[in-house]
Amino acid sequence: MEIVKYPAREQWQQLTTRAISNQQEVIEKIRPVLAAVRKEKDQALRAYTSQFDGVNIKSFRVSEEEIRQGCLNVSSQLKGAINEAVRNIRKFHENQKHTVKKVETAPGVVCWQRSTAIEKVGLYIPGGSAPLFSTVLMLAIPASIAGCKEIVLCTPPDKQGNIHPAILFAAHLTGITSIFKVGGAQAIAAMAYGTETIPAVDKIFGPGNSFVTAAKQLVTLDGTAIDMPAGPSEVEVMADASANAGFVASDLLSQAEHGPDSQAILVTDSEKLIAEVQTQIAKQLELLPRAETTKKALEHSRLILLKDQQEMLDFTNLYAPEHLILSVRNYADVAEKINNAGSVFLGNYTPESAGDYASGTNHTLPTYGYARAYSGVNLDSFCKKITFQEISEEGLQKLGPVIEVMAEAEELEAHKMAVSMRLSTLNKQ
């Protein structure tokens, strides 16, 4: 890990850089995949699945029987844990429901917003050795609370053409309407354009490798919405002398184990803590099975010593971390001053893992500095707000002349006429 002591403000921007993205190159590479799926549909999906996943799939749709079997193969201990997490995630997201509030903006002019579910959504769950069933929960639970009618899940099959039981169990539990065995950029294309088997959806959610991310960005150009752009995962721990070096080290390592591109940053005003965290990292690293990946991520991770809490705050808001852990004495005050972050963990007993799995908050969060402009996934992500307005005859009599003056100044005469005709009818009454 790079150690930086008391950097000048001019250096800060450089210290917030992430692993370089070659997104543009990847975008060019996957254009043909999207075009092929758009044109040849299921046939293209079959060919890519054979090529990339090494398996020939006859039927992409996971059957009821496969789901039933999958659920039987999950241990009751894991089922219990998932059920507990579901309860908390549901509670947090249910509390995000929007309530209609009618506002009389002027006499007789009543306006309101109503939040309404996006009808068809597609969730992508990456494959790999470990089954990311927690991401199924994070996407399917708010989709189902929002009231989305069609919730489609795509995830790549293993070499035997199967989906991991824990994914099937999580999907079954949370109201997914169909599960398909297809992964990669081709899955994103299928959900964007539709195939004979896989329905086109209005919005696509979920993490993935750079191919999946590029595919999501590309389909937005054709009108499919996506949750947010994505980059490698990251954490910042802001810590002072009150922090526990062992806890801090374990939080940095739990970010680093995600992948070689992940980034873990410690920002502190305690030089002693930096030394202790280094010792702890070396010690804990020996216990970890993913040590190779983790070491690579640590290469572009940083321990940064700053002169006081104000500098720590300013640096944090500049970095805009996906995850931010506040291991400082006055964490509640500090939290109030955070303007750019995805999810914030307060105090010594709130590890990031809690939010990753079971506290109730969502773990699909803006990385790569996107927290400056994007929210993490939440109930809103599965809804759109429609505006309504109702104007009474008296209301229009008062507001009408204002509209006429403005429409005329913008040289939109028909806009003016739509009001004038109504006013003249009212005046005749």
Place this chain on the structure above:
Amino acid sequence: MEIVKYPAREQWQQLTTRAISNQQEVIEKIRPVLAAVRKEKDQALRAYTSQFDGVNIKSFRVSEEEIRQGCLNVSSQLKGAINEAVRNIRKFHENQKHTVKKVETAPGVVCWQRSTAIEKVGLYIPGGSAPLFSTVLMLAIPASIAGCKEIVLCTPPDKQGNIHPAILFAAHLTGITSIFKVGGAQAIAAMAYGTETIPAVDKIFGPGNSFVTAAKQLVTLDGTAIDMPAGPSEVEVMADASANAGFVASDLLSQAEHGPDSQAILVTDSEKLIAEVQTQIAKQLELLPRAETTKKALEHSRLILLKDQQEMLDFTNLYAPEHLILSVRNYADVAEKINNAGSVFLGNYTPESAGDYASGTNHTLPTYGYARAYSGVNLDSFCKKITFQEISEEGLQKLGPVIEVMAEAEELEAHKMAVSMRLSTLNKQ
């Protein structure tokens, strides 16, 4: 206008098609513009402004003196109307403020969201013969209520290098921090990448021609957020026998005058109304200065006769109109069943013009069917939601084992260790 009577459901999809977009071609055309601005900054902006706007601009920034002069040149009648609109728009958007609600998802586990302003936003206002000062209000007012620190406005200069006084007045009134004389794709590139004069922003808002729209879509690939994708404007009027044919005609025309690509659709169960609306359109068209544009838009507009209200509702939710006017007897009931629309206008005395200018709702809305997945611009558009959580020692003792089981099942051992270390510290106490 095309008249379609009692179309079969299979035909409906075809009836919801918009003017064909050649967005991909435009995207290829403007790539070099974006690359040039990114590399040569102000120098590229100068060259493009000379080429596209026909004027050599020395200083892009509008001076205090220019703003002062501009404000003097707006009639007091227009100022009065704008002030009234500002009051209503402010009232509606202020009522959209998010309140923090702490949720105890499990004992000792407290989670909440806080809505926080996006720090730097860029607003684009198109040029052209008429000054779109109303769009300044629609973007700058929520930006200022949200608390955005830097609110930059770009708009193309006229041939004399000036900005229309009404735009300067609206910008001055609503808290814009800097105004720049630059338009087109080059303005979007400037706000995305930053130049010597124009600061890079986190999110770009506002309408524009197909070049501006394509530029907005392209910069998202490099990480700048945008309000939403955009297409030509459109309206649907849903009307029954209770509707006033003159009002309906004027509403269709006020959409059609926006541009030759605009679309106006009437959906009704009254054959008589169709005939009356046709007569009214012919009559009103003669009074309109923009008749040529309007006629072109009417060529791909439609009057559709359906058999009952249920069909009208189903068609509407399929079409997902940007603007929807409900001129039906039971408009309040019908409004409850609308799932896909940008902004809905209820009853005979609520013309679209009201929402375009002065009722208080926002007029930056999803077109082209994007209402299926996107909201119009509202206060949320200028904010992101940050999640917070605080877990007590007791809370972690209860929730910790759940996290450990899940992390282990996902083979993320460091995630598990971040919890285990804390639990073992607590158990030693």
